[in-house]
Structures are given as structure tokens and as C-alpha cells.
Amino acid sequence: MTIMTAERYNAREAEPKWQRIWEDKALFSTRNDDSRPKYYVLEMFPYPSGRIHMGHVRNYAMGDVVARYKRARGFNVLHPMGWDAFGMPAENAAMANKTHPASWTYANIDTMRGQLKSMGLSLDWDREIATCDPRYYKHQQRMFLDFLEAGLIDRKTAKVNWDPVDQTVLANEQVIDGRGWRSGALVEQRELTQWFFKISDFSEDLLTALDGLERWPEKVRTMQQNWIGRSEGLSVRFALKPETTPNQQTSLEIYTTRTDTLFGAKFLALAPDHPLAKAAAVNNPALQSFIEECKRMGTAQEAIAKAEKKGFDTGIRGLHPFDPDWEIPVYVANFILMDYGTGAIFGCPAHDQRDLDFVHAYGLGVTPVVCPADKDAAQFHIDDVAYDGDGLMINSRFLDGMTPAQAREDVASRLEKVMLDGQPVGKRKVNFRLRDWGISRQRYWGCPIPVIHCDDCGIVPVPKQDLPVKLPDDVLFDRPGNPLDHHPHWKHVTCPHCQKAARRETDTMDTFVDSSWYFARFTDPWNEEHPTDPTVVNHWLPVDQYIGGIEHAILHLLYSRFFTRAMQKTGHCGISEPFTGLFTQGMVVHETYKDSDGQWLSPAEILIATENGQRKATRLSDKTPVDIGSIEKMSKSKRNTVDPDDIIGSFGADTARWFMLSDSPPERDVIWTEEGVLGAARFVQRLWRLISDISEIKPHSASVSNPDRVLDIRKAAHRALIRTEEDVERLRFNRCVAHVYELSNSLQACLSEQSDPCDPQLTKALREAGFILVQIVAPMMPHLAEECWHLLGGQGLVAEAAWPKADRDLVIENEITLPIQINGKKRADITIARDADQKTVEAAVLALDVIQKALDNQKPKKIIIVPQRIVNVVV
RNA sequence: GCCGAUGUAACCCAAUGGUAGAGGUAGACGACUUAAAAUCGUUCCAGUGCGGGUUCGAGUCCCGCCAUCGGCACCA
Numbered sequence A: 001m002t003i004m005t006a007e008r009y010n011a012r013e014a015e016p017k018w019q020r021i022w023e024d025k026a027l028f029s030t031r032n033d034d035s036r037p038k039y040y041v042l043e044m045f046p047y048p049s050g051r052i053h054m055g056h057v058r059n060y061a062m063g064d065v066v067a068r069y070k071r072a073r074g075f076n077v078l079h080p081m082g083w084d085a086f087g088m089p090a091e092n093a094a095m096a097n098k099t100h101p102a103s104w105t106y107a108n109i110d111t112m113r114g115q116l117k118s119m120g121l122s123l124d125w126d127r128e129i130a131t132c133d134p135r136y137y138k139h140q141q142r143m144f145l146d147f148l149e150a151g152l153i154d155r156k157t158a159k160v161n162w163d164p165v166d167q168t169v170l171a172n173e174q175v176i177d178g179r180g181w182r183s184g185a186l187v188e189q190r191e192l193t194q195w196f197f198k199i200s201d202f203s204e205d206l207l208t209a210l211d212g213l214e215r216w217p218e219k220v221r222t223m224q225q226n227w228i229g230r231s232e233g234l235s236v237r238f239a240l241k242p243e244t245t246p247n248q249q250t251s252l253e254i255y256t257t258r259t260d261t262l263f264g265a266k267f268l269a270l271a272p273d274h275p276l277a278k279a280a281a282v283n284n285p286a287l288q289s290f291i292e293e294c295k296r297m298g299t300a301q302e303a304i305a306k307a308e309k310k311g312f313d314t315g316i317r318g319l320h321p322f323d324p325d326w327e328i329p330v331y332v333a334n335f336i337l338m339d340y341g342t343g344a345i346f347g348c349p350a351h352d353q354r355d356l357d358f359v360h361a362y363g364l365g366v367t368p369v370v371c372p373a374d375k376d377a378a379q380f381h382i383d384d385v386a387y388d389g390d391g392l393m394i395n396s397r398f399l400d401g402m403t404p405a406q407a408r409e410d411v412a413s414r415l416e417k418v419m420l421d422g423q424p425v426g427k428r429k430v431n432f433r434l435r436d437w438g439i440s441r442q443r444y445w446g447c448p449i450p451v452i453h454c455d456d457c458g459i460v461p462v463p464k465q466d467l468p469v470k471l472p473d474d475v476l477f478d479r480p481g482n483p484l485d486h487h488p489h490w491k492h493v494t495c496p497h498c499q500k501a502a503r504r505e506t507d508t509m510d511t512f513v514d515s516s517w518y519f520a521r522f523t524d525p526w527n528e529e530h531p532t533d534p535t536v537v538n539h540w541l542p543v544d545q546y547i548g549g550i551e552h553a554i555l556h557l558l559y560s561r562f563f564t565r566a567m568q569k570t571g572h573c574g575i576s577e578p579f580t581g582l583f584t585q586g587m588v589v590h591e592t593y594k595d596s597d598g599q600w601l602s603p604a605e606i607l608i609a610t611e612n613g614q615r616k617a618t619r620l621s622d623k624t625p626v627d628i629g630s631i632e633k634m635s636k637s638k639r640n641t642v643d644p645d646d647i648i649g650s651f652g653a654d655t656a657r658w659f660m661l662s663d664s665p666p667e668r669d670v671i672w673t674e675e676g677v678l679g680a681a682r683f684v685q686r687l688w689r690l691i692s693d694i695s696e697i698k699p700h701s702a703s704v705s706n707p708d709r710v711l712d713i714r715k716a717a718h719r720a721l722i723r724t725e726e727d728v729e730r731l732r733f734n735r736c737v738a739h740v741y742e743l744s745n746s747l748q749a750c751l752s753e754q755s756d757p758c759d760p761q762l763t764k765a766l767r768e769a770g771f772i773l774v775q776i777v778a779p780m781m782p783h784l785a786e787e788c789w790h791l792l793g794g795q796g797l798v799a800e801a802a803w804p805k806a807d808r809d810l811v812i813e814n815e816i817t818l819p820i821q822i823n824g825k826k827r828a829d830i831t832i833a834r835d836a837d838q839k840t841v842e843a844a845v846l847a848l849d850v851i852q853k854a855l856d857n858q859k860p861k862k863i864i865i866v867p868q869r870i871v872n873v874v875v
Numbered sequence B: 001g002c003c004g005a006u007g008u009a010a011c012c013c014a015a016u017g018g019u020a021g022a023g024g025u026a027g028a029c030g031a032c033u034u035a036a037a038a039u040c041g042u043u044c045c046a047g048u049g050c051g052g053g054u055u056c057g058a059g060u061c062c063c064g065c066c067a068u069c070g071g072c073a074c075c076a
Helices: A011-024 A054-072 A088-097 A101-118 A134-149 A199-212 A218-228 A259-264 A275-281 A285-295 A301-306 A353-362 A404-415 A534-540 A555-569 A644-650 A653-661 A674-696 A707-729 A733-753 A760-777 A782-792 A838-846 A849-855
Strands: A038-043 A076-078 A080-083 A124-130 A153-163 A168-170 A188-197 A231-240 A251-256 A267-270 A311-320 A323-333 A344-347 A426-431 A451-454 A458-461 A492-494 A501-504 A545-549 A582-585 A588-594 A606-611 A614-619 A625-633 A815-822 A825-833 A862-866 A870-874
Touching: A011 A101, A011 A653, A011 A782, A038 A054, A038 A534, A054 A076, A054 A545, A054 A582, A054 A588, A054 A644, A054 A653, A054 A707, A054 A733, A080 A101, A088 A101, A101 A124, A101 A644, A134 A153, A134 A458, A134 A555, A188 A555, A199 A218, A199 A555, A218 A555, A231 A259, A231 A323, A231 A404, A251 A267, A251 A344, A259 A404, A267 A311, A267 A353, A275 A285, A275 A311, A275 A323, A285 A311, A285 A323, A311 A353, A323 A353, A344 A353, A404 A426, A644 A653, A653 A674, A653 A733, A653 A782, A674 A733, A674 A760, A674 A782, A707 A733, A707 A760, A733 A760, A760 A782, A815 A849, A825 A838, A825 A849, A838 A849, A838 A862, A838 A870, A849 A870
Parallel strands: A038 A076, A038 A545, A080 A124, A267 A323, A545 A582, A815 A870
Antiparallel strands: A153 A168, A153 A188, A231 A251, A231 A311, A231 A426, A267 A344, A311 A323, A451 A458, A451 A501, A492 A501, A588 A625, A606 A614, A614 A625, A815 A825, A862 A870
16 A cells, blocks of 8 residues: 655745744743753753854754653753853954954854754753853852862963964964964963962862763773873982082982883983973073973974974983982983973883983983893893883893882882982872863953952952953954953952052963853853852752763863862862763764865865766866865865755755764764765655655454554564664664664555555554654654654644653564574574573584584584574584 | 774674674666656675784784874863
């Protein structure tokens, strides 16, 4: 039976219609006083860059599936949206287009809000916040003052990239090959006094608490673990020959985790900004210029690590802690970081690649001290690759024959007893790689740091009743530097203490501060008095499911974890971990295209055709051939972006959402293809036709029935339902999509074999399956689902309907097919009762012809029976 | 450079250590059509990036390599 339906589903009419109905019924406005169990699902809020991109579509489609599903399952769901609205692009736009950062930002927000609304997301727009709104940043300033009072904030110097021509601080991304992106001038490191959040006070807790984050991806926990970088090592003071030092200094403290390699030491190395390096440079112009050169690398770790290893011999000589006759040269080296440990190390080239590269440049020699177990100690030597594995100690006097772990322990306990200047030479020390969080930015478009500098009173917090410290509107971007600093009067204020003339802090906060607590603000965004309401925030937090890009795996998530702890300490919330469930989604990528001149072309400018199985691209305008390039992250510079508006305009939001959820697992990258979108669009029509057909089936009056077919349909529907539940819970949306396809295929096959009118039992089963199909589709394609729900005559809206109850008994099979392997290769299968015991299975297997043949009258060596899984016969 | 990940059919992907295939795209053939699109039906295609190892059995676990991607503290 095929019922011809002439009409097509018109997404452009249907989608706005259902969106209006949802909005009129305020379906997604969440009340804080609802008694149902809470569920907080949050996607990382966007930066208002101008227009949404496909990455947003993917991210928000995923969150919406979870939100709609949990709502159907009876939860009071909080699913809010806002804007990460401070940041550099607004200032760049201001300079380029003479627009004000605020008007640029708010115009972008308006555009993007409209785009998000057209996606049909079940968001509570009543809670919308923008971090650049004084009603938001007022509370952030308040918490800054509370943190200051609680001793969670520090002021100290930090290195910044300085552009000497533009006279401004540059972000790492604005430094290209050691030069400023605008001026092209060689960048220098400069030290500025900056504000810091003392995140390192929480190092140990941030590390150990990772174990409790069971619903976080393992890889993110590992990355954070490595970032925090706890190490147990030893601080060792090397004696210096005083006559070789610039200041009669008698010792140099280094930090190491490899005390076992002490007898392989070839040099000591100082960071270029180590005090001893600076002192040595005073009367040494060559060293001074080497240090200058190091500073020109900027502050990015990547540049420092990739640079060729270079050093400068200071002439200072250290003495080996176990041998006063053993002199070791002290270098300044470009790869030593002042921020880590003591800013000084001893170098053992045989067992550290960086040290090895370094000695190769300066001919300091290599002595291996750890020999791998499978190598001969007399023969073992190091060429270009350092050995960092385990083994036994060699060339190390009293340590020879120990394992490195034993040697580390032995050296530590010996050096604890060796005294130098009345202090032990070695001290055990736990060290963290994690540094304090520098939040000062010398920029306009950020949250002002609410303090005042007074010549007499020092640093004075802005009184809380004076908050917010608002950004001035009348600023100019006609000269480099911070507009707050050269504003005619903004920074000139009177000291709250002594009423004398004083200056406002002109630094603003890192935008990561804004995004470190927005999830808490969403719980009570209307609160004018306080950042949060304790009852409300503790009811909603932690976020049950947080979804966002893997690029935030470390900084944003770690800062938010710190900030939540700081809020807890200052009474702004009662918990320490903000996100119990985390999911990191992959990127949206697309093919790239170049014309014959090597210019990037956008997908809209080309036509792709298949010739002899080969995909060929031509330019639409002049039919010239186009090179199809590699698949890359969508970016404006490569012109391989697809505007969600275009897709939503031509196919509808459901098609865009469906395609973004299908195919690739959500944590992986997804390739945006024209074929894929067309496939998704076709399925929208197919599903609509299928449901139309089901809704039009007429049962005949006779009671004849085909019970097997009825059961098959019911089984297919309930199996799809159960699997969808499991997969939504685990955010495996691509598999949910597959279940929908599978069920549609089954229903379609059944439908095409039926006569009209239809068996009444089967009619009932098909209608039941139709409803289930619509409900499992609803979180993914909500508009189409409403339309189908309506066709089937469902009560009310599918967005309000309770999730159907799966009948688990239906999907249990009594007989199973068991594959039979001989020596691990599949050779046969048997069908046997599900609950058959091992002996029955074994007898059935041995009775098989193939097994008899393979055994050739021998006894099997072994029979492995994995119940309900597989049988392997070893012959 | 360091840290983290990924690599399966022409393409995207699936597979608690247990039959390499759930699903989609593309292709081929057929039905419908004057024809095309759409639709429906049938069907072809890999031994899992490379090299070793553990195991009765490896896409999955371990070691080494290659390629690609994310992060590296002032992009968000």
C-alpha cells in the first residue's frame, strides 16, 4: 500500500509557526521554585563575533537534544544562553571601522540572538546575560573585592609582550615571528606589575578533585593533571666559586626531579631573567645583549620551546655537591623558565633531550648515568637521542647498580645531611607547574578592576556601594595604548580613605574571568543586590551537563574550577566543582578550494561534479577548473565557511541540526558536505511522508491478523526507543540518528507490503511505532516532530509530552545465534536457547560438521565459551 | 618542542578484547517517467595508517614510527 502524498513538508512555514507557539506558551521559561528534580544543561556561551557559525549550530543542537530529552523525562530543566561579550575583537573593530566596541558588540548580539532563535533551541531567554553589561560586571567587581579581602588576590610583576612602536601590550596571537602584527616591530619582553588570582594556592585541591569528576572525558582530566604538573623533587644548592660570581654569591639554588642523574651533570643553567643572570650581565655587555635577544622571543611558551637551544657562559663556576673538585660551568640559557622551580637547573644531557641539544651546541660532553636493562653498560652511549627510560645507574660512584628510583632516594637523603652555609644542600620539595592567573589587561573593552591607587594610602578598594565602576563611553581609539589610561578624566578620582587626589586602576580583567562564573549567574540573573542567591545557586549548581569545544579543556575549565572554589570561600556559592558532567565536542570542518592563481574560493563560488568517479570542481563565474584542497577547520581566511543562515533559509533548522548530529561521533570533527546536507533534507521529507502514510492507514473490520508482523513492528519500535535512551544519556547522537533511520526503514518496508485497508492489530502497532518514532526524533528535529505529532493526532505538543515508556520484555530474544570460531577465525554459527548451559553449547558445537572435520578425530586443545557471545575451539 | 587526541570500504562513521558493518553519502543495476529530478527496490566495495608484541582470539591492550588535529597561560 502506498499512499501518494503530493504535498511536501515546508520547513520555512512550519518552523517559525512552532517557534511562536512554544514562545507563546513560555514552554522553556524555567522557574526556580519548581518541585520537580532539577537538571542544568549548559553549552559554552558564544563570543558575539558577528554571526553564528556551524560550530555553534553543532554545539547548541547537542545541548538542545539533552535539554528536550530531560524535559520529556520529567526534569525541571535549566537551559540558558548569554554572551561572552568583552574581548579584543571589539576593540580591533573599533580601530578598523570607527565604531564603538559597545555598539559593535550589541549589534552582533542582536544578529546572533535572531540566528539562534531561528534554530528552534529550547532556551530560557528570560535569563539572557551579556558580560559587558554593568549589571553583570558589577557583581564581578564585587567578587574581586571579596577575593581581595580573603587573600585570594596578589599583585606582582609579570612579563608581557611589548610593541615598542605601537607602545602597547600584545597578546601572544598578535606576535607573529617575533614581531608585532600591526607595526612589524621586534617585540620585547617587559615586566609590568599586574593583578593575579592565586590559583596556585589551590593546586593540590584542583589536582586531587579531578578524580571525582567521573563524568568528564578522561583526556581532559589528563590534560589538566599535566597542566597542574605536580612533581616531587629536590631543591639543591650548588656551591659557587665566589671569585667567579659578580656579587660574591656563594650558592645557587636549582630544582630538579632527576637527582639520580647528578653525576651526569655538565652545566648549570639560569633563566635569562634570573637575578644572578642579571647581576652577571651588569659588567658583561655580551651577556647583556644575549639576554636582550632572549627577551625578543616574547612570552609564548611555544616559541621558547621551539627555538634553537642557545646559551651564554657567564664565567661563573659551580661545584658538584658530592665532589668539591668538580667544577661545573654556569650558563644563561634561552629555554630555562623563571616561572618554574627556581629559574635554574642542572643539565644532564644524556637523559634530557633539551639538555642534549644544548651541549651539542657548546661541546660540553655527554656521560650516560642510566643504562637500559637490555644494554651493556660498557658499550652504552648517547648520540642524538636522550634516554629517559628506566634501567640501572652507571658512571655514578656510590649510586652504581641502583635503579634510578633508589638513586633519587639515596641522593635526597644524603644531600639533606650535607650542610652549606649552615643550611642543608638538598631539600625535598613538591613543585607545581601551575602558575598564578594573571588577570590584568591593558585594554578598554573589559571589566574594570575596582581599585584606586593613592600616593598616601596605597591600594584602596573601591567601596562596594560605589560599584559598578563603569567603563566610560566616550573613548577614542585613535592612538595606541589603553584608552582608559588616556581618557581625560576617568581615572582621576579622590581617594576613598583620605579624599586626596588619586588614580583609578586602568587595567581591566581577562575575559576568562567573565566566563568563570556566568553559569552561576544564570541561576538568578535578576538579582541586583548580589552575584548569586545562596539557596538558588546551591539548588541549580553544579551544572549537570556542560558542552563545549575541546579547545577549552584547560584554561576556561580550570579557571572556572578555581573561581567556584573562590566563590565558595567568600560565601557566593556552596560547592567547589562547577560541572559534574562535561562533554567536549569536535569541530566542524570543510573542504577548501583554490583557483588557478592560488586564491581561496568559498563553497558558494564553485560547482562540484563527478566525472568517471572523480570529483571535479569548477568556478561558477567563468567555468575555470578549481583545486579541491584539504579538509580544514572552517575559517574566514580559508573561505571554507558555510553560513548557518543560508542552510536554515533553504532547508530549515531541523535539517541543519539533523546533519550536525548525524554521522560523526560528537566528540570528533564533522565534515560539512553539501551531499550530507541534501541527505538530511531528504530524510526530513521522507520522515514526514512516512508519518503521513501511517496517519492515513484505515483498519478493515475483519479481525484477521498476522501476529508475527505485529510483533516485529513493536519490537523494532521499542528497541529503537531503548537504544535512543541509552545513547542520549551518553551523548552519542550519531547513534540516535542511526536508530531513527533503522526504525524508519522498518516501518517503511512494512507499510509498502500492506494492503489497504490494513489489519487492525498491525494498524495499531504502526501507529504506536509512529508515535515512538516522532518522540525519539523530537529532541533532534523539534519542528518536524511537532508537525508529525499533529498529523498523528497527538495530544497537545510533543515538546510537552512525557517520554514514552519502553517495554523491555519485547526486546528480549529467546534464541540467540552464537558464532563458532576455530583458532580465532569464524567458521560457523549455531542457533541455541538463550539460557543454554555450557555443556549443551559444547555438545552442539562438537556435533558440527566443520568442527568434526577440523578435529580429525583428535580432542580439541581448548574450548572457550563466552556465554551469549562466542565459542572458540582451539585444535 | 612539550602535553592531549585521532587514523576502519570511494567518503563520513559502527563494532563491553569475541562474527569487521548499525546508519548515512557516493557508485552500479532495476522500477516509475516522453525525459529528468524526486521516490522506491536490488547491489558492489575494506581486513582496520606503518612495523613489532601480548592473547585461544586484537580495530580495540602494550611498544616504536608516520600523518592529521587541539592546547601551550594576553584569541575566545
